[in-house]
Amino acid sequence: MSDDATAPTATVRDDDTTPTDAGDADDAVLALSGVDSGYGEVQVLDDLTLHLDPGEIVCLVGPNGAGKSTVLKTAFGMLTPWTGSVEYHGRDIGGMAPEEIVREGIGYVPQTDNVFGSLTIEENLRMGGVARDGGLDEVIETLYDRFPIIDEKRGAKARTLSGGQRQVLAFARALVMEPDVLLIDEPSAGLAPNTADDVFADVQEVNDMDTAILMVEQNVTKGLGISDRGYVLDQGTVRFEGTPEALLNDEEVSQLYLGG
């Protein structure tokens, strides 16, 4: 974990105050600033600003429909920001196509529909590495070692996996590219407690290898537990941000958003 954690208390974001962490955003690997975005004519994100520093794990939490997934989709080029910018290492990647963003070094694990059902496990992993230059076989072997749950089923169609197995596969598929930044949408959803623990451990492990991680989680205790910082999203904008402890200890935040 990185040690440049921000203010010890949760910060309330008001639309008219400048972000407290403006300075940090400069050397962030990924920074969204003033982003409006949405689906068709429906606006979801409203002047949203957040950033991810090198080596960090940042957790996005918030009610259902707050726009967490939308943040990830916008950052990953699935949606084009209407206004504002998405910067990766200081370069604007807003509106770049996902297949190109992958090649820049960002990985993404969607919340649903995140495996190729009609392909085998092996093929799913290979598909994860289409943009790789080489070393595919080695990476895949490493991943099998790390996730024995899918190792057993290499030749099985992903459609036959149980919900939890699927989640692991989706995670592994994104890792094939050994990305610099990983965007994960609810990695623990549907996982057995022990498997969820494993996944969180894996997230940390991946993070230790210098991958910055932006993660959406509803399992707030565990999610924030491994994070360096957290953002609370509501109605498409950041309501609170701070260290995990600060967020978890804040009475209001905890009541409204964290099930406390």
Add this chain to the structure above:
Amino acid sequence: MTVLGYLANGLVFSSIIVLGSIGLSLVYSIADFANFAHGDTMTIGAYSALVTFGAVGGLGGAVLGLPYGFFLALIVGIAVAAVVAVGTEKLIYEPLDIDSIGLLITSIGIAFIYRAVIQIRFGADFTRFGVEPLRPIEWLIPYGIRVTRHDVAIVASAAVLVVGLHVLLQYTDLGRKMRAMADNPDLARVSGIRTKRVKLWTWVIGAGLAGAGGVFLGLFNQLSPRMGFNLLLVIFAAVILGGIGSVYGAMAGGFLIGMINQLTPLLSRLGEVLPLVPDGFGIPIGIEYANAIAFVIMVAVLLVRPNGIAGEGAT
């Protein structure tokens, strides 16, 4: 004619159907719609080859009764069909924002446009390639097989194309990417697959095979602006029979449908050809019902295997 003879005829006809059905099936699964312009894409291939062959002539030697020039024309036919399909994708389909049935309807419009343009340019009447027709291969006649060397060329070329495609799908990443795309296009993009490129390749392959099918159809029979359209229904039956989205299913389906179509006359004399059935036995059904029989068999197969011969998603 003997059973062998009917089978041989069936094989020739199937080869053409197979070329059409593979392309249709590929496009079906990757571009995600039933392309009603596929038959007319075949027509485009055939007429492009006609023009080319008319321009270059025989070019000296010949293989299997076909002058070299014809093979050049075949390649041009394939290329033009592919280029037209890619152009249509870029100009029409890609900018569209609609579901698969909307694409299907659009493709009906496209089919009309293709056909109209060909008719404007070449007229409505039929024509043939200027290739000297052949008599049946002598030494096969005693076996009741009456095929020409052209027929052999059709089967051989189709086999080469099909095997080539098989290699392409099996031993290159493209095939896997195609299947990934057919499965979940969004996730494919997320994984870094350049889906537009894959789609273009799909069109190139699918339309190219259709073009080849069209050229062979012209060689086998004749060219007319409606030639491909007239075959479309049968090709669809083949694709469905094989299992939508399955290339190998489409091959099997095309083969079966082609065979059934040619074997219909045997139905009324089942007794003579089947060992255990009494001689006089037969299903008294006229050849005018040949297509109907193919469709009924198709529906019957679907009842037993609701996802087609190859089953769902298999490739």
Add this chain to the structure above:
Amino acid sequence: MSFLTDPRGTLGDLTRPEAWVLGVSVAFLLLLFVALLAGALGPTYFLFLVGLAGMYALLSFGLNSQWGFTGLINFSVAAFFGVGAYGAALMTADSSPIAGGFNPLVGLIVGLSVAFVLAVLIGIPTLRLRADYLAIASLGLAEVVRLVVLNERWLTNGSAGLRGIPSFFAGWPVLSTFPQAMPGLRLEVVPGSPIFLEAPFWRASLNVLLVLGFAGATYFVLRRAHRSPWGRVLRTIRSDEDLARALGKNTYSFKMQSFVLGSLIMALAGVFYTHLNLYVGPGDLDPITTFYVWVAVILGGSGSNRGALFGGIVIVTIREGTRFLNDFAVPIDPAPLRLLLIGILIVVVMRYRPQGILPPQRELIWPSAVDGSGTPDRPASGVRERKRSDDLENRSENAENRSDDRDGNGPNGGDDDE
């Protein structure tokens, strides 16, 4: 047209595409009207076109209640149309090889009954198949029906077709002699271009009357069905059959009902066709009709009854309207030009109105449940084009409720129709 048969005619709450369509329709009607008065459009021909449009509207209704409601991909439209047409013709025509000479009402009943039986027969094997497979299976079975009609001469007269068909109102009091009884009229609105209204005109008006009756009744039935729980189950099946099954719906039965209903409507169109054209042949079962009806439904907007009505009109306009383009001299062979134009028009409409011209816009809930207070249901702004500001308003309003008012009876005001 759409507002002629739509008795409610709620002009007040139109969405943008509806207003657009209404505008264009009104303009188009005015144009036709002026052309009629000026003598540029033959009234009898116009009525023929209206009849044709009505027939296509009926066919589109039928397909819409299969595809638009339930997602059944039926490519045997022409077969059901043909069965209706042949049923009516075989009963009424004097050249019929099996019966003939019956009252057209008998033909109507027979046509519909045969279509019913055929629908059940085709439905039993195919409705268990996946949607795409149903498509081609129905296409194949349609071909079988066509071949039977073509080849079984003892039953259908084969390729010679059936003629000597009476008008639908033959044998009715007043109406059967109406065209002859009406005096010939001569109207001269624009000097020098008189309009004549004589027997063929009155005959055509009767046909229009008939098709308006058929289409109006069908529209009424479908609109009610579409907004009902019955229709909702169909729409659920369309989108996720497993879900419907899990919720205890007998999906096979619902699919069959929808298939049969649609097929009956198509056959009704066929019955009308018989009495419109007075001649039926095996060529009328050609699959091309199926394609045109599909185009009509998609152009109109899948799942929308008004869309189907409109699509039927549009397809006749495209098909018959393009004939007038031949009047302008063009340097190339005119023959395939119309085909080309039809193709281009189809592509253009799909390009610029991809969801169809009148896609379903409103929530479909039984009327008395949503507008019990008598107010018409307003368009569910959320369904297609939710305004950004509305959305945010609702959401922030709700956020307040969420934090202040846990019991949740507050938020109701914002979005409900009452």
Add this chain to the structure above:
Amino acid sequence: MSDSANATTERTESGESDATGGPQIGAVAGKDDAVLRVDDLQKSFGGLTATDHATFEVERGTITGLIGPNGAGKSTIFNLISGFYEPDGGTVTVNGTDVTGMEPYEVAEHGLVRTFQTPRKLEGMTVREAMLVGPRNQPGESFLNLFTSPGTVGDSESANLADAERILADFEIDHLATQPATDISGGQMKLVELARAMLAEPEVLLLDEPVAGVNPTLAKKLKTQIRRLNERGTTFVLIEHDMEFVMDLADPIVVLDQGSVLTEGTPEAVRSDDRVIDAYLGGGA
């Protein structure tokens, strides 16, 4: 829930199933009151045995938890019970009727409804409409009724609509009522799925991970909803990986591992069972 809807449910139930039908609880005491019985159920896919001689009972009026590692076969059991899969062996009894091999809709007619682990999207409907698919045996689902007794149809539709809106409000998604049912977030879809199943008012409701991906604050409220419905007589079977949620709500809990029942008992017993900790809970729980 509305009385009229309840009445309809009862009527058909008693018509088809055994004499104890109907949602009244406690009529018969003891073990016989198993509303759902899974007996020696087996299912394999190719070489893989997903359900391996699974046997357990669900008592009327309980909330039974079904937990187990990923891939243990929980969802498969749901599919077997609800008729989506045909078992290779064994029987499923609902309300005393052997429903093995029945079509899903027939099972539902016997009072058992399930939700799906991956939420189902309903295209072309608003959330409110998507909810209204839930109630079973609506008079308006008969084509003839639409024309012969439109009044009845309207009444039941109004009642259902009111129910639907109330549940949506309870679930805090009433602001979505007129949104297209496809254009909502992943968690919201789960909520709609759950809300709709509740609207069906079955006697037995199988929930497959109802709160996976649901915000914890809201999950807490859902717990209250489920409990309330349970008190009114609905029996629940609950698959869930959120331990806090299941342990709080369910009693007894059945633990599944590799297709068969590992153990069953009270939350406390299960939680401290070494085998369960080992196979499922892990150190962190």
Add this chain to the structure above:
Amino acid sequence: LSTTDDGNESGDDGSGDDGSGDDGSGDGSSGDDDSGDDSTDAYEIGMVDSLTGSLSAFGERNQRGVELALQRVNEVGINDRDLELIVEDSESENQGGIAAAQKLVNQDGVPFLIGAVGSGVSLAIYESVVQDTDVVQLSQNSTGLNLTNFPGLLRMSPSGRTQSLALANLIDDDGYDEVAITYVNNDYGQSLTDAFVEAWDGDIAYNNPHDQEQQSYSGVISEMNESGADAWLFVTYQAEFATMVNEAFSAGYEAQFYGADSVSGDNVLENTPEGSMDGMKIVVPSAPVEEENYQTFASDFEAEYGQQPTSWSAYAYDCVMNAALAIQAADEFTGAALQETVRRVSGPEGEEATTFEAASQILADGGGPDDVDYQGVSGPIDFNEDGDPVGFLQILEVQDHDYEGVGFIEG
């Protein structure tokens, strides 16, 4: 608003139908309408043709003949006015044909309708559009036997019955007592075959229809071969027949071929191998080809289109000629008036004329319709009481892969 004269309602019906046309209610001789200076406007007549669809190849041939005919007519003019032909597409289908005819009759108000190609479509148009009006319908290509039952429906091509009789005699004369028949599965093929079967005394070893536009007829060919008959009769269209010939050739089957009119054509010769049909005999309705008018037509045609005319072009050509003469001979440009003249201008009475110019001259010189007997390029064009022309048939034999006339038969 006024009520049209009830007194002669039947007479007015026709003019009412074409009311929106510019010549609707003229009551004098053509040219002096109440709407004024119509005398310079062209006479508009209509044609329903198979421009697209399965018979579009016929449509194309027709259009060539039509164009040529219009040139000839308009070089001379009719009462100093041009003749204009509005062509509508039937798509080779009933529905399309009826819609096309509706437009021509009720919108454009043509009193004279040429149409259609397929016998079924011609009948459909007659039944649903023309029947109760005064409009003259003259089919360019339909040879189906049923048309004979509709005297109001004229046609330029002779009924297939004469052909069928001729074929039966011919095959019999050639010494065959067994024949295998295949026919195209539509009204044309079926009715001709029925008539043949009626007239044929020998055995029929095989008699089956085939669908149009199939990609392969090898099943049909092999069954014919299997049947053992040495004489094979084809009642089908050029494209289908060419396919069959090619398939028979590449399968190595040998038989004596016979064919009805529609199997002949340059395109068949061009698209079948040398020697594949030698000895085949075909019965076609025809003008005596040695006649001068035919030869001029043929050479004009060749100059224009670079190929020999087919009988279909000739029929269409004569349709236009006949219409033009009927118009010139009629008192007024109405259906009723044209009904009076259409048969007579080419009927046997009167002075024979082989060109439009000559015929037109006779009329211009004050001759009545009975004073002229137009001799068409497709035959003498004498309609009998059923509206069928009295046909002349020619027997063609394929020699050295070319058609040679080997005899004439009078209908």
